[in-house]
Amino acid sequence: MRARTFTESGRRAQIVTAAIEVIAEVGYAKASFSRIAKHAGLSSTGMISYHFAGKDDLLAACVAEIEQITGAYMQPQIDAAEGHIAQLRAYIESNVALVGEHPAPVRALIDIVKNSGSQSAAVNARLAMVEEHFRAGQAAGVFRPFDTRTMAIALISGLDAVVVTTATAVPEPNELARIGRELAELAVRATAADPEGGSA
Numbered sequence: 001m002r003a004r005t006f007t008e009s010g011r012r013a014q015i016v017t018a019a020i021e022v023i024a025e026v027g028y029a030k031a032s033f034s035r036i037a038k039h040a041g042l043s044s045t046g047m048i049s050y051h052f053a054g055k056d057d058l059l060a061a062c063v064a065e066i067e068q069i070t071g072a073y074m075q076p077q078i079d080a081a082e083g084h085i086a087q088l089r090a091y092i093e094s095n096v097a098l099v100g101e102h103p104a105p106v107r108a109l110i111d112i113v114k115n116s117g118s119q120s121a122a123v124n125a126r127l128a129m130v131e132e133h134f135r136a137g138q139a140a141g142v143f144r145p146f147d148t149r150t151m152a153i154a155l156i157s158g159l160d161a162v163v164v165t166t167a168t169a170v171p172e173p174n175e176l177a178r179i180g181r182e183l184a185e186l187a188v189r190a191t192a193a194d195p196e197g198g199s200a
Contacts, residue, residue: 012051014040016061023062024104028115059112066105067122073098084137085192089184091130095159096180099166106167127152134191144193155187 018040023031033045033055042048052058074094081090099106113120131152137143162183166176 008051011047012061013065015042015048015051015058016065019058020062020066020108021104023111024107028059028111062108063112063120066109067120069102069105070098070109070122073101084133084140084142085188088133088137088187088191092155092159092184092187093177093180096162096166096176096183099163100170100173100176103167103170106163110164110167126156130155137191142193143191146191151191154190158186159183 015036019031019036022036022039026035033048036058037043037045037048040047048058052061074091077094078087078090081087109120109123113123131148134143134146134148134151138145138148162179166179170176171179
């Protein structure tokens, strides 16, 4: 029983990985079960239907997997940063760097959220998370006074624009890192009480 469960779990993961790669390559609209089955090396689309109730179910699994990949890459870097400003830099720089480390999942998530109507809890929660970070930093005297909602919207919108642009044609690692630093510096200069952007 355990062996069967492990095999089924592995097959499900194989299908999700294939779906993410197909969506990243050809887009959500063209990511048919037949394409995904072929990419996964399956004999028929029936194996997909066996593991998933339909395309929406498969897309939800793809989004969950991408969120896990994203969190596993970004969160340790954010946790390692000390202070509100350093964490803001780490959040932005790791998000941009993610494009180079995991280009297919990033492109797939962009396309899924944009075109399928599927929702990503992590994507949807970012605005509230950034706004709360700004409020906490203001309370600590690290960030200058500003409307946290407006600033969070501006930051997320700018970050999304950079991610979408770089995901289309991924720059070389050094260039991608430079873009991340530039965007982070812009955010720090716009928010920090100290114009030099100290590490408080």
